[in-house]
Amino acid sequence: MMKKTIAGVLAALLFAVSAAVGETVPAETVVKTMVDRVLAALERKNLSAEAKLDAIIEIITPDCDFPLMAKLTLGAACWPQLNETQQQEFTDLFVKKLRKVYAKQVDNFSGETVVFEKARAVGNKVHLMSYVLSKGERISILYKLYRSGDVWKIYDLEIQDVSLVSSYRAQFVPVIRDRSPEALLQELRAGLKENNTN
Amino acid sequence: MRNRVKCFRGGYLICMLALSLAAAEPSADPDFELFGDEFAAAGAAADTPVYDPLIALNRAIFKVNDFVYLKVIEPVARGYASVTPEGARIGVRRFFNNLGWPVRVVNHCLQGRFRGAGTETKRFAINTTVGVLGFRDPALNRYNLEPIPADFGLTLASYGIGGGPAITLPLLGPSNLRDALSKFPDHFLNPVSYIDPWQASAGVRIYEVENGTSLRLGQYGELKEAALDPYVFFRDAYAQNRDKRIGD
Numbered sequence: 340m341m342k343k344t345i346a347g348v349l350a351a352l353l354f355a356v357s358a359a360v361g362e363t364v365p366a367e368t369v370v371k372t373m374v375d376r377v378l379a380a381l382e383r384k385n386l387s388a389e390a391k392l393d394a395i396i397e398i399i400t401p402d403c404d405f406p407l408m409a410k411l412t413l414g415a416a417c418w419p420q421l422n423e424t425q426q427q428e429f430t431d432l433f434v435k436k437l438r439k440v441y442a443k444q445v446d447n448f449s450g451e452t453v454v455f456e457k458a459r460a461v462g463n464k465v466h467l468m469s470y471v472l473s474k475g476e477r478i479s480i481l482y483k484l485y486r487s488g489d490v491w492k493i494y495d496l497e498i499q500d501v502s503l504v505s506s507y508r509a510q511f512v513p514v515i516r517d518r519s520p521e522a523l524l525q526e527l528r529a530g531l532k533e534n535n536t537n
Numbered sequence: 538m539r540n541r542v543k544c545f546r547g548g549y550l551i552c553m554l555a556l557s558l559a560a561a562e563p564s565a566d567p568d569f570e571l572f573g574d575e576f577a578a579a580g581a582a583a584d585t586p587v588y589d590p591l592i593a594l595n596r597a598i599f600k601v602n603d604f605v606y607l608k609v610i611e612p613v614a615r616g617y618a619s620v621t622p623e624g625a626r627i628g629v630r631r632f633f634n635n636l637g638w639p640v641r642v643v644n645h646c647l648q649g650r651f652r653g654a655g656t657e658t659k660r661f662a663i664n665t666t667v668g669v670l671g672f673r674d675p676a677l678n679r680y681n682l683e684p685i686p687a688d689f690g691l692t693l694a695s696y697g698i699g700g701g702p703a704i705t706l707p708l709l710g711p712s713n714l715r716d717a718l719s720k721f722p723d724h725f726l727n728p729v730s731y732i733d734p735w736q737a738s739a740g741v742r743i744y745e746v747e748n749g750t751s752l753r754l755g756q757y758g759e760l761k762e763a764a765l766d767p768y769v770f771f772r773d774a775y776a777q778n779r780d781k782r783i784g785d
Contacts, residue, residue, distance in 0.1 A: 407568060411576060415569035440763040463571075474752050475627040475674065477683075485571060494572075500781035501774040505576050509587075509773040510765040526765055 366465035366484040366491035367458040373402045374453055392442050404492040409433040412507040421520045432527040587703050587776045595705040599768045602710055614750035628672035629748045635664050635671025640726040644687035648695045653685045689719035694783040703772050711775035
């Protein structure tokens with residue numbers, strides 16, 4: 340009798356767990372939860388700017404596929420031109436660059452309201468449009484997500500219709516094509532150093 | 538008989554092997570397959586960049602613009618911002634936007650987008666009256682009427698005219714041949730152009746620019762820093778933004 344009950348409880352538990360695992364969180368929820376948490380982190384007055392940034396990076400990292408973004412900025416034509424070590428370093432530098440960029444923007448966005456439109460399925464991806472109301476102006480931010488295993492992840496952002504991946508691609512690809520992968524890495528390294536001294 | 542079967546099997550195996558090799562050969566990266574040419578297809582953002590035969594000249598003008606913006610336009614706007622409350626500056630920006638109504642309505646009509654013309658007219662009517670000459674935006678805030686941009690460049694695009702070569706305009710920044718020429722007809726649809734001595738008209742324009750700049754202080758510098766090649770970034774961002782509007 341006892342054994343049976345335990346087995347029943349175990350089975351129920353297992354079922355609950357597997358249900359929780361098997362159920363994919365909708366793309367819309369992924370973005371909204373992330374944005375809510377970021378906005379909440381921005382409001383924390385007792386944190387220094389640097390600590391805030393760390394908190395935000397921690398919030399967005401699981402939902403944003405940065406390595407994939409890095410790869411997409413080079414595209415199928417240029418990515419294979421980098422050897423494995425270079426690919427690793429490029430990804431690393433690209434993520435650092437995004438971090439630097441975002442660091443400067445953090446305080447611009449505190450206290451803003453964000454409105455979401457309905458998510459739109461585009462092929463096997465999901466696009467979610469949002470608007471940040473800033474000084475009476477609407478700034479559009481489009482989140483683009485793809486399904487990675489059983490979670491939705493962000494692979495590109497379009498801010499005021501300008502895609503992050505596309506605009507970096509337009510800048511990176513000519514460097515690789517006209518010079519070399521190493522030249523691109525060098526420029527990225529130099530850019531990061533410059534920022535550090537400032 | 539047995540031999541034949543064996544032979545057949547052998548051939549089959551070789552075929553399979555060859556097939557699987559062939560499939561594996563063009564380094565089929567699943568990531569790139571998943572995204573296909575999503576980013577390459579975005580016209581402006583393709584691996585073949587924006588058509589820019591005058592790149593040397595454009596880069597030179599970009600440099601001058603960059604200097605003028607950072608050394609003159611932005612510092613003036615910063616000073617102005619320090620003595621003018623933000624709410625007032627937002628109102629002024631709305632006021633000038635509201636004056637752009639003829640440009641938008643005429644171009645919506647030229648494109649046969651009468652809904653756009655209607656919405657813009659409703660916005661103009663509400664904001665000019667209830668919104669106190671356009672200083673406020675009750676059309677959006679109370680009636681949810683979103684602005685729908687339109688200009689002559691978009692009108693020409695809707696007739697199938699491409700952007701042509703990229704052109705960086707002095708002071709005005711990145712553009713292309715089509716959009717640069719389109720500034721003339723739009724100029725004549727803007728009431729500010731009709732202010733009598735032209736010096737006063739120019740003064741009002743400069744004030745409009747300074748007021749707009751005062752609401753995005755530092756943004757240009759941040760974007761510039763985020764870029765690897767700022768000229769390419771702004772040129773490309775302009776092209777992407779326009780492409781999107783044309784597609785809408």
